[in-house]
């Protein structure tokens with residue numbers, strides 16, 4: 001699974017709240033690629049919760 005965050009991220013923190021192993025907030029959400037494996041369900045939940053649909057899961 002590949003996870004990217006688009007520039008439309010507004011740094012709201014929702015993804016970090018749902019899965020702080022994968023997402024951390026700097027100027028925008030940053031993905032810890034190494035933590036994606038094993039957290040796929042939480043990543044999908046975070047992508048669904050993102051208010052601007054900035055999390056792209058491929």
Ligand code: SF4
Pocket residue numbers: 005008009010011012013014015016023025028029046049050051052053054055
């Ligand atoms: S939930 Fe979406 S808008 Fe909010 S910090 Fe995460 S990627 Fe950015």
